[in-house]
Amino acid sequence: MDWQEISGNWVLVPDRPIAIVHFLGGAFVAAAPQLTYRRLLEYLASQGYAIVATPFVNTFDHIEIAKSVLQSFDRALEILQTRIIKKRYIPVYGMGHSMGCKLHLLIGSLFGVERAGNILISFNNFAARDAVPLVEQFSQVFSVEFTPSPLETNKMISDRYQVRRNLLVKFDNDSIDQTYTLSELLKKRFPDMVTFQILKGSHATPIGQDFKWQTGDSFSPFDAIGQWMRQEIYRELQGLETAIVRWLNPMGTR
Template sequence: MDWWEISGNWVLIPQRPTAIVHFLGGAFVATAPQLTYRRLLERLALQGYVIIATPFVNTFDHAAIAQTVLQSFDRTLDALYASHLRRRSLPIYGIGHSMGCKLHLLIGSLFSTERAGNILISFNNFSARNAVPLIEQFSPVFSVEFTPSPLETNQIIAQNYRVRRNLLVKFSNDTIDQTTILTDLLQTRFPGMVVAQHLPGNHLTPLGPDANWQAGNVFTPFDAIAQWMRQEVYRELHQLEHTILRWLNPLARF
Protein backbone atom coordinates (compact mmCIF):
# COMPACT_ATOMS: atom_id res chain seq x y z
CA MET A 1 0.00 0.00 0.00
CA ASP A 2 1.52 3.28 -1.16
CA TRP A 3 1.21 6.82 0.18
CA TRP A 4 -0.29 9.40 -2.18
CA GLU A 5 0.00 13.16 -1.93
CA ILE A 6 -3.42 14.55 -2.87
CA SER A 7 -4.29 18.24 -2.56
CA GLY A 8 -1.68 18.77 0.14
CA ASN A 9 -2.63 15.74 2.24
CA TRP A 10 -0.96 12.34 2.61
CA VAL A 11 -3.37 9.54 1.78
CA LEU A 12 -3.53 5.76 2.12
CA ILE A 13 -6.33 3.95 0.27
CA PRO A 14 -7.08 0.30 1.15
CA GLN A 15 -8.70 -1.99 -1.38
CA ARG A 16 -12.02 -2.26 0.49
CA PRO A 17 -12.52 0.94 2.49
CA THR A 18 -14.88 0.76 5.44
CA ALA A 19 -14.37 4.26 6.89
CA ILE A 20 -12.22 7.38 6.61
CA VAL A 21 -9.75 8.68 9.21
CA HIS A 22 -8.70 12.33 9.32
CA PHE A 23 -5.39 12.38 11.18
CA LEU A 24 -3.71 15.38 12.81
CA GLY A 25 -0.38 15.02 14.61
CA GLY A 26 1.51 16.91 17.28
CA ALA A 27 2.78 20.47 16.97
CA PHE A 28 6.37 19.81 15.91
CA VAL A 29 5.95 16.51 14.07
CA ALA A 30 2.83 17.29 12.04
CA THR A 31 4.62 18.58 8.96
CA ALA A 32 5.34 15.03 7.73
CA PRO A 33 2.75 12.71 9.36
CA GLN A 34 3.31 10.02 6.71
CA LEU A 35 6.80 9.60 8.20
CA THR A 36 6.44 10.45 11.89
CA TYR A 37 3.27 8.37 12.36
CA ARG A 38 3.88 5.85 9.60
CA ARG A 39 3.51 2.62 11.60
CA LEU A 40 0.27 3.65 13.31
CA LEU A 41 -1.40 4.99 10.17
CA GLU A 42 -0.40 2.06 7.95
CA ARG A 43 -1.73 -0.37 10.56
CA LEU A 44 -5.11 1.38 10.43
CA ALA A 45 -5.10 1.35 6.64
CA LEU A 46 -4.46 -2.41 6.61
CA GLN A 47 -7.74 -2.79 8.52
CA GLY A 48 -9.72 -0.94 5.85
CA TYR A 49 -9.49 2.70 6.93
CA VAL A 50 -8.75 5.38 4.35
CA ILE A 51 -6.12 7.65 5.90
CA ILE A 52 -6.08 11.37 5.16
CA ALA A 53 -3.22 12.89 7.16
CA THR A 54 -3.13 16.68 7.01
CA PRO A 55 0.26 18.38 7.56
CA PHE A 56 0.31 21.76 9.26
CA VAL A 57 2.77 24.30 10.61
CA ASN A 58 2.19 25.49 14.16
CA THR A 59 1.36 29.16 14.79
CA PHE A 60 -0.22 30.96 17.73
CA ASP A 61 -3.64 31.05 16.02
CA HIS A 62 -4.93 27.54 16.59
CA ALA A 63 -8.46 28.38 15.44
CA ALA A 64 -7.07 29.47 12.07
CA ILE A 65 -5.04 26.25 11.83
CA ALA A 66 -8.17 24.22 12.59
CA GLN A 67 -10.07 25.98 9.80
CA THR A 68 -7.18 25.53 7.35
CA VAL A 69 -6.71 21.81 8.02
CA LEU A 70 -10.46 21.22 7.74
CA GLN A 71 -10.57 23.01 4.38
CA SER A 72 -7.55 21.01 3.22
CA PHE A 73 -9.17 17.74 4.33
CA ASP A 74 -12.43 18.61 2.52
CA ARG A 75 -10.54 19.33 -0.73
CA THR A 76 -8.77 15.99 -0.57
CA LEU A 77 -11.98 14.16 0.30
CA ASP A 78 -13.73 15.70 -2.71
CA ALA A 79 -10.80 14.65 -4.91
CA LEU A 80 -10.99 11.08 -3.58
CA TYR A 81 -14.74 10.85 -4.19
CA ALA A 82 -14.15 12.05 -7.74
CA SER A 83 -11.43 9.49 -8.43
CA HIS A 84 -10.84 6.62 -5.99
CA LEU A 85 -13.87 6.21 -3.71
CA ARG A 86 -17.19 5.12 -5.11
CA ARG A 87 -19.16 5.24 -1.85
CA ARG A 88 -19.89 8.72 -0.53
CA SER A 89 -21.43 7.46 2.71
CA LEU A 90 -18.30 6.21 4.49
CA PRO A 91 -18.20 7.29 8.15
CA ILE A 92 -15.47 9.80 9.03
CA TYR A 93 -13.45 9.62 12.24
CA GLY A 94 -10.97 12.17 13.53
CA ILE A 95 -7.77 11.01 15.20
CA GLY A 96 -5.50 13.54 16.87
CA HIS A 97 -2.29 13.35 18.89
CA SER A 98 -1.25 16.10 21.31
CA MET A 99 -2.00 19.43 19.58
CA GLY A 100 -3.89 17.47 16.93
CA CYS A 101 -6.48 16.74 19.63
CA LYS A 102 -7.04 20.45 20.21
CA LEU A 103 -7.49 21.02 16.48
CA HIS A 104 -10.09 18.25 16.20
CA LEU A 105 -11.89 19.64 19.24
CA LEU A 106 -11.96 23.10 17.67
CA ILE A 107 -13.14 21.66 14.35
CA GLY A 108 -15.95 19.85 16.16
CA SER A 109 -16.90 23.00 18.07
CA LEU A 110 -16.46 25.92 15.65
CA PHE A 111 -17.28 24.51 12.22
CA SER A 112 -20.08 22.56 10.60
CA THR A 113 -18.75 19.08 9.86
CA GLU A 114 -19.92 15.50 10.30
CA ARG A 115 -17.87 13.04 12.38
CA ALA A 116 -18.85 9.55 13.49
CA GLY A 117 -16.45 9.98 16.39
CA ASN A 118 -13.07 11.30 17.49
CA ILE A 119 -10.04 9.56 18.99
CA LEU A 120 -7.99 11.97 21.09
CA ILE A 121 -4.52 10.78 22.15
CA SER A 122 -2.40 12.63 24.74
CA PHE A 123 -4.45 15.84 24.69
CA ASN A 124 -2.28 18.92 25.23
CA ASN A 125 -3.69 22.40 25.89
CA PHE A 126 -0.76 24.31 27.40
CA SER A 127 -0.47 28.07 27.38
CA ALA A 128 2.01 29.66 24.98
CA ARG A 129 4.33 30.59 27.87
CA ASN A 130 4.53 26.95 28.99
CA ALA A 131 4.67 25.51 25.49
CA VAL A 132 7.26 28.00 24.19
CA PRO A 133 9.61 28.86 27.09
CA LEU A 134 11.82 31.06 24.87
CA ILE A 135 9.09 33.73 24.94
CA GLU A 136 10.20 34.79 28.40
CA GLN A 137 13.79 35.17 27.22
CA PHE A 138 12.80 37.77 24.63
CA SER A 139 11.01 39.92 27.18
CA PRO A 140 9.61 39.25 30.66
CA VAL A 141 6.66 41.54 29.87
CA PHE A 142 6.07 40.21 26.36
CA SER A 143 2.52 38.85 26.47
CA VAL A 144 1.37 36.45 23.77
CA GLU A 145 -1.06 33.58 23.95
CA PHE A 146 -2.53 30.94 21.70
CA THR A 147 -5.90 31.70 20.13
CA PRO A 148 -8.04 30.41 21.68
CA SER A 149 -6.26 30.32 25.04
CA PRO A 150 -6.35 27.15 27.18
CA LEU A 151 -9.24 28.53 29.25
CA GLU A 152 -11.13 29.68 26.16
CA THR A 153 -10.56 26.28 24.54
CA ASN A 154 -12.10 24.48 27.50
CA GLN A 155 -15.08 26.85 27.45
CA ILE A 156 -15.58 26.33 23.70
CA ILE A 157 -15.52 22.55 24.16
CA ALA A 158 -17.91 22.64 27.11
CA GLN A 159 -20.43 24.80 25.26
CA ASN A 160 -20.12 23.92 21.56
CA TYR A 161 -18.42 20.57 20.90
CA ARG A 162 -20.78 18.41 18.83
CA VAL A 163 -19.00 15.07 18.32
CA ARG A 164 -20.79 12.77 20.73
CA ARG A 165 -18.69 9.58 20.51
CA ASN A 166 -15.11 9.91 21.74
CA LEU A 167 -12.16 7.72 22.75
CA LEU A 168 -9.60 9.44 24.99
CA VAL A 169 -6.17 7.88 25.49
CA LYS A 170 -3.77 8.79 28.29
CA PHE A 171 -0.33 7.17 28.69
CA SER A 172 1.06 6.16 32.07
CA ASN A 173 4.35 8.05 31.69
CA ASP A 174 3.20 11.25 30.00
CA THR A 175 4.07 14.34 32.02
CA ILE A 176 2.51 16.86 29.61
CA ASP A 177 -0.84 15.14 29.10
CA GLN A 178 -4.07 16.96 30.04
CA THR A 179 -6.54 14.22 29.15
CA THR A 180 -8.06 14.10 32.66
CA ILE A 181 -9.41 17.65 32.31
CA LEU A 182 -10.78 16.87 28.86
CA THR A 183 -12.40 13.65 30.08
CA ASP A 184 -14.36 15.57 32.71
CA LEU A 185 -15.49 18.14 30.14
CA LEU A 186 -16.69 15.57 27.60
CA GLN A 187 -18.30 13.21 30.11
CA THR A 188 -20.30 16.15 31.44
CA ARG A 189 -21.37 17.14 27.92
CA PHE A 190 -22.07 13.60 26.64
CA PRO A 191 -22.71 11.24 29.58
CA GLY A 192 -22.08 7.61 28.71
CA MET A 193 -20.59 8.41 25.28
CA VAL A 194 -16.95 8.94 26.28
CA VAL A 195 -14.43 6.12 26.73
CA ALA A 196 -11.19 6.94 28.59
CA GLN A 197 -8.30 4.49 28.32
CA HIS A 198 -5.04 4.49 30.31
CA LEU A 199 -2.26 2.68 28.45
CA PRO A 200 1.45 2.05 29.09
CA GLY A 201 3.66 4.48 27.22
CA ASN A 202 4.64 8.14 27.01
CA HIS A 203 3.85 11.20 24.94
CA LEU A 204 5.91 9.91 22.00
CA THR A 205 4.43 6.41 21.89
CA PRO A 206 2.23 7.08 18.79
CA LEU A 207 5.24 8.15 16.72
CA GLY A 208 7.63 6.07 14.73
CA PRO A 209 8.13 4.37 11.38
CA ASP A 210 7.89 0.59 11.21
CA ALA A 211 11.45 -0.72 11.20
CA ASN A 212 11.42 -4.15 9.54
CA TRP A 213 14.39 -6.34 10.39
CA GLN A 214 15.26 -8.72 7.57
CA ALA A 215 16.98 -11.85 8.82
CA GLY A 216 19.56 -13.53 6.60
CA ASN A 217 19.51 -17.06 5.25
CA VAL A 218 20.86 -18.28 8.59
CA PHE A 219 19.07 -17.07 11.72
CA THR A 220 21.81 -15.76 14.03
CA PRO A 221 21.83 -14.53 17.65
CA PHE A 222 21.98 -10.99 16.23
CA ASP A 223 18.69 -11.60 14.42
CA ALA A 224 17.13 -12.82 17.65
CA ILE A 225 18.34 -9.74 19.55
CA ALA A 226 17.09 -7.41 16.80
CA GLN A 227 13.65 -9.00 16.76
CA TRP A 228 13.41 -8.84 20.56
CA MET A 229 14.34 -5.13 20.53
CA ARG A 230 11.73 -4.44 17.85
CA GLN A 231 9.05 -6.23 19.88
CA GLU A 232 9.91 -4.22 22.99
CA VAL A 233 10.01 -0.88 21.13
CA TYR A 234 6.63 -1.44 19.51
CA ARG A 235 4.85 -3.24 22.34
CA GLU A 236 3.26 -0.02 23.65
CA LEU A 237 2.44 1.22 20.15
CA HIS A 238 0.81 -2.13 19.37
CA GLN A 239 -1.42 -1.76 22.43
CA LEU A 240 -2.44 1.69 21.22
CA GLU A 241 -3.23 0.33 17.75
CA HIS A 242 -5.31 -2.48 19.24
CA THR A 243 -7.23 -0.05 21.46
CA ILE A 244 -8.02 2.25 18.53
CA LEU A 245 -9.12 -0.56 16.23
CA ARG A 246 -11.26 -2.21 18.92
CA TRP A 247 -13.05 1.09 19.59
CA LEU A 248 -13.59 1.75 15.88
CA ASN A 249 -15.05 -1.70 15.30
CA PRO A 250 -15.62 -3.92 18.36
CA LEU A 251 -16.60 -6.88 16.14
CA ALA A 252 -13.50 -6.84 13.92
CA ARG A 253 -10.80 -9.50 14.06
CA PHE A 254 -7.21 -8.40 13.77
Protein backbone atom coordinates in the same frame (compact mmCIF):
# COMPACT_ATOMS: atom_id res chain seq x y z
CA MET B 1 -1.31 0.72 -1.59
CA ASP B 2 0.86 3.83 -1.80
CA TRP B 3 0.72 7.31 -0.31
CA GLN B 4 -0.51 10.02 -2.65
CA GLU B 5 -0.78 13.77 -2.28
CA ILE B 6 -4.28 15.20 -2.77
CA SER B 7 -4.96 18.93 -2.29
CA GLY B 8 -2.12 19.29 0.20
CA ASN B 9 -3.02 16.15 2.18
CA TRP B 10 -1.23 12.82 2.32
CA VAL B 11 -3.71 10.08 1.51
CA LEU B 12 -3.62 6.30 1.77
CA VAL B 13 -6.64 4.38 0.45
CA PRO B 14 -7.09 0.60 0.85
CA ASP B 15 -9.43 -1.45 -1.31
CA ARG B 16 -13.07 -1.03 -0.24
CA PRO B 17 -12.41 1.27 2.74
CA ILE B 18 -14.92 1.09 5.59
CA ALA B 19 -14.31 4.62 6.88
CA ILE B 20 -12.07 7.66 6.51
CA VAL B 21 -9.70 8.79 9.27
CA HIS B 22 -8.66 12.46 9.21
CA PHE B 23 -5.34 12.62 11.05
CA LEU B 24 -3.63 15.63 12.61
CA GLY B 25 -0.26 15.25 14.33
CA GLY B 26 1.62 16.97 17.12
CA ALA B 27 2.93 20.51 16.88
CA PHE B 28 6.55 19.78 15.97
CA VAL B 29 6.06 16.62 13.88
CA ALA B 30 2.94 17.60 11.91
CA ALA B 31 4.62 18.93 8.78
CA ALA B 32 5.15 15.43 7.33
CA PRO B 33 2.66 13.09 9.07
CA GLN B 34 3.00 10.43 6.36
CA LEU B 35 6.58 9.99 7.60
CA THR B 36 6.48 10.77 11.32
CA TYR B 37 3.37 8.64 11.94
CA ARG B 38 3.92 6.21 9.12
CA ARG B 39 3.64 2.92 11.00
CA LEU B 40 0.47 3.85 12.91
CA LEU B 41 -1.30 5.25 9.85
CA GLU B 42 -0.29 2.41 7.54
CA TYR B 43 -1.52 -0.09 10.11
CA LEU B 44 -4.94 1.58 10.18
CA ALA B 45 -5.01 1.53 6.38
CA SER B 46 -4.23 -2.19 6.44
CA GLN B 47 -7.33 -2.63 8.61
CA GLY B 48 -9.57 -0.99 6.02
CA TYR B 49 -9.45 2.71 6.90
CA ALA B 50 -8.67 5.37 4.32
CA ILE B 51 -6.20 7.86 5.80
CA VAL B 52 -6.18 11.58 5.09
CA ALA B 53 -3.25 13.13 6.99
CA THR B 54 -3.19 16.92 6.79
CA PRO B 55 0.18 18.63 7.39
CA PHE B 56 0.36 21.96 9.16
CA VAL B 57 2.94 24.34 10.59
CA ASN B 58 2.32 25.53 14.13
CA THR B 59 1.58 29.20 14.83
CA PHE B 60 0.00 30.96 17.80
CA ASP B 61 -3.38 31.17 16.03
CA HIS B 62 -4.80 27.69 16.53
CA ILE B 63 -8.27 28.68 15.29
CA GLU B 64 -6.78 29.69 11.96
CA ILE B 65 -4.86 26.41 11.78
CA ALA B 66 -8.05 24.45 12.54
CA LYS B 67 -9.89 26.31 9.78
CA SER B 68 -7.06 25.75 7.31
CA VAL B 69 -6.67 22.00 7.92
CA LEU B 70 -10.45 21.51 7.73
CA GLN B 71 -10.61 23.31 4.38
CA SER B 72 -7.72 21.20 3.10
CA PHE B 73 -9.39 18.00 4.29
CA ASP B 74 -12.73 18.95 2.74
CA ARG B 75 -11.07 19.45 -0.65
CA ALA B 76 -9.44 16.01 -0.41
CA LEU B 77 -12.69 14.42 0.79
CA GLU B 78 -14.59 15.69 -2.23
CA ILE B 79 -12.01 14.18 -4.58
CA LEU B 80 -11.99 10.90 -2.67
CA GLN B 81 -15.76 10.54 -2.74
CA THR B 82 -16.18 11.45 -6.41
CA ARG B 83 -13.12 9.90 -8.04
CA ILE B 84 -11.62 7.19 -5.82
CA ILE B 85 -13.95 5.72 -3.19
CA LYS B 86 -17.15 6.51 -5.13
CA LYS B 87 -19.53 5.93 -2.24
CA ARG B 88 -22.49 8.12 -1.45
CA TYR B 89 -21.70 7.94 2.27
CA ILE B 90 -18.68 6.77 4.23
CA PRO B 91 -18.18 7.61 7.92
CA VAL B 92 -15.44 10.07 8.85
CA TYR B 93 -13.47 9.91 12.09
CA GLY B 94 -11.06 12.53 13.36
CA MET B 95 -7.82 11.38 14.98
CA GLY B 96 -5.29 13.68 16.62
CA HIS B 97 -2.11 13.39 18.63
CA SER B 98 -1.08 16.08 21.11
CA MET B 99 -1.83 19.44 19.46
CA GLY B 100 -3.76 17.55 16.78
CA CYS B 101 -6.32 16.78 19.51
CA LYS B 102 -6.84 20.47 20.20
CA LEU B 103 -7.35 21.16 16.51
CA HIS B 104 -9.99 18.43 16.21
CA LEU B 105 -11.70 19.78 19.32
CA LEU B 106 -11.74 23.27 17.81
CA ILE B 107 -13.07 21.90 14.52
CA GLY B 108 -15.82 20.06 16.39
CA SER B 109 -16.69 23.19 18.36
CA LEU B 110 -16.51 25.94 15.74
CA PHE B 111 -17.52 24.34 12.45
CA GLY B 112 -20.52 22.31 11.36
CA VAL B 113 -18.73 19.04 10.63
CA GLU B 114 -20.23 15.57 10.54
CA ARG B 115 -18.06 13.07 12.39
CA ALA B 116 -18.78 9.50 13.45
CA GLY B 117 -16.33 10.08 16.31
CA ASN B 118 -12.95 11.45 17.34
CA ILE B 119 -9.84 9.66 18.60
CA LEU B 120 -7.85 12.00 20.85
CA ILE B 121 -4.38 10.77 21.84
CA SER B 122 -2.16 12.48 24.45
CA PHE B 123 -4.15 15.71 24.57
CA ASN B 124 -2.39 18.78 25.93
CA ASN B 125 -3.56 22.37 26.14
CA PHE B 126 -0.64 24.31 27.55
CA ALA B 127 -0.24 28.05 27.60
CA ALA B 128 2.32 29.40 25.11
CA ARG B 129 4.89 30.13 27.81
CA ASP B 130 4.83 26.44 28.85
CA ALA B 131 4.68 24.95 25.36
CA VAL B 132 7.20 26.99 23.38
CA PRO B 133 10.81 27.62 24.46
CA LEU B 134 11.75 31.30 25.03
CA VAL B 135 8.13 32.50 24.94
CA GLU B 136 8.13 33.05 28.70
CA GLN B 137 10.98 35.57 28.32
CA PHE B 138 9.10 37.49 25.63
CA SER B 139 5.76 37.30 27.45
CA GLN B 140 7.21 39.43 30.24
CA VAL B 141 7.39 42.29 27.73
CA PHE B 142 4.74 41.38 25.14
CA SER B 143 1.36 39.69 25.47
CA VAL B 144 1.99 36.31 23.83
CA GLU B 145 -0.58 33.52 23.99
CA PHE B 146 -2.22 30.93 21.81
CA THR B 147 -5.61 31.69 20.27
CA PRO B 148 -7.70 30.38 21.91
CA SER B 149 -5.97 30.30 25.29
CA PRO B 150 -6.17 27.14 27.43
CA LEU B 151 -9.10 28.53 29.45
CA GLU B 152 -10.90 29.68 26.32
CA THR B 153 -10.34 26.27 24.73
CA ASN B 154 -11.82 24.44 27.72
CA LYS B 155 -14.87 26.71 27.75
CA MET B 156 -15.37 26.27 24.03
CA ILE B 157 -15.29 22.49 24.43
CA SER B 158 -17.71 22.63 27.36
CA ASP B 159 -20.21 24.85 25.56
CA ARG B 160 -19.96 24.00 21.88
CA TYR B 161 -18.22 20.71 21.07
CA GLN B 162 -20.57 18.62 18.92
CA VAL B 163 -18.83 15.26 18.28
CA ARG B 164 -20.61 12.84 20.58
CA ARG B 165 -18.50 9.66 20.41
CA ASN B 166 -14.90 10.00 21.57
CA LEU B 167 -11.95 7.76 22.42
CA LEU B 168 -9.45 9.40 24.77
CA VAL B 169 -6.01 7.80 25.12
CA LYS B 170 -3.47 8.62 27.82
CA PHE B 171 -0.08 6.93 28.18
CA ASP B 172 1.15 6.00 31.65
CA ASN B 173 4.58 7.60 31.14
CA ASP B 174 3.50 10.98 29.74
CA SER B 175 4.23 13.98 31.94
CA ILE B 176 2.70 16.56 29.58
CA ASP B 177 -0.64 14.85 29.05
CA GLN B 178 -3.86 16.64 30.06
CA THR B 179 -6.37 13.99 29.08
CA TYR B 180 -7.91 13.77 32.57
CA THR B 181 -9.09 17.38 32.27
CA LEU B 182 -10.47 16.75 28.79
CA SER B 183 -12.23 13.62 29.98
CA GLU B 184 -14.12 15.56 32.65
CA LEU B 185 -15.20 18.18 30.12
CA LEU B 186 -16.46 15.65 27.59
CA LYS B 187 -18.18 13.37 30.11
CA LYS B 188 -20.24 16.29 31.33
CA ARG B 189 -21.31 16.97 27.75
CA PHE B 190 -21.79 13.39 26.54
CA PRO B 191 -21.88 11.17 29.66
CA ASP B 192 -22.26 7.79 27.95
CA MET B 193 -20.22 8.41 24.78
CA VAL B 194 -16.68 8.90 26.09
CA THR B 195 -14.18 6.03 26.32
CA PHE B 196 -11.03 6.75 28.33
CA GLN B 197 -8.12 4.32 28.12
CA ILE B 198 -4.72 4.43 29.83
CA LEU B 199 -2.07 2.52 27.88
CA LYS B 200 1.58 1.75 28.40
CA GLY B 201 3.79 4.24 26.60
CA SER B 202 4.94 7.83 26.44
CA HIS B 203 4.01 11.00 24.57
CA ALA B 204 6.21 9.81 21.69
CA THR B 205 4.64 6.36 21.35
CA PRO B 206 2.44 7.26 18.33
CA ILE B 207 5.49 8.28 16.28
CA GLY B 208 7.30 4.98 16.78
CA GLN B 209 8.70 3.67 13.52
CA ASP B 210 9.08 0.08 12.42
CA PHE B 211 12.29 -1.53 11.29
CA LYS B 212 12.95 -4.95 9.81
CA TRP B 213 15.57 -7.07 11.54
CA GLN B 214 17.64 -8.77 8.85
CA THR B 215 18.99 -12.15 9.88
CA GLY B 216 22.11 -13.68 8.42
CA ASP B 217 22.45 -16.98 6.58
CA SER B 218 21.73 -18.75 9.85
CA PHE B 219 19.63 -17.64 12.81
CA SER B 220 22.08 -16.70 15.58
CA PRO B 221 21.59 -15.79 19.25
CA PHE B 222 22.30 -12.19 18.21
CA ASP B 223 19.36 -12.37 15.79
CA ALA B 224 17.15 -13.66 18.58
CA ILE B 225 18.13 -10.72 20.81
CA GLY B 226 17.50 -8.27 17.95
CA GLN B 227 14.02 -9.62 17.27
CA TRP B 228 13.19 -9.62 20.99
CA MET B 229 14.25 -5.96 21.25
CA ARG B 230 12.09 -5.09 18.24
CA GLN B 231 9.08 -6.76 19.85
CA GLU B 232 9.59 -4.91 23.12
CA ILE B 233 10.05 -1.52 21.45
CA TYR B 234 6.85 -1.83 19.46
CA ARG B 235 4.68 -3.51 22.06
CA GLU B 236 3.44 -0.10 23.23
CA LEU B 237 2.61 1.05 19.71
CA GLN B 238 0.84 -2.24 19.06
CA GLY B 239 -1.25 -1.60 22.17
CA LEU B 240 -2.31 1.76 20.76
CA GLU B 241 -3.10 0.28 17.36
CA THR B 242 -5.23 -2.45 18.93
CA ALA B 243 -7.14 0.01 21.13
CA ILE B 244 -7.95 2.27 18.18
CA VAL B 245 -9.18 -0.53 15.90
CA ARG B 246 -11.30 -2.11 18.65
CA TRP B 247 -12.97 1.23 19.31
CA LEU B 248 -13.50 1.93 15.61
CA ASN B 249 -14.91 -1.50 14.91
CA PRO B 250 -16.04 -3.29 18.11
CA MET B 251 -17.53 -6.18 16.10
CA GLY B 252 -14.22 -6.87 14.39
CA THR B 253 -15.69 -7.21 10.89
CA ARG B 254 -15.21 -5.29 7.66
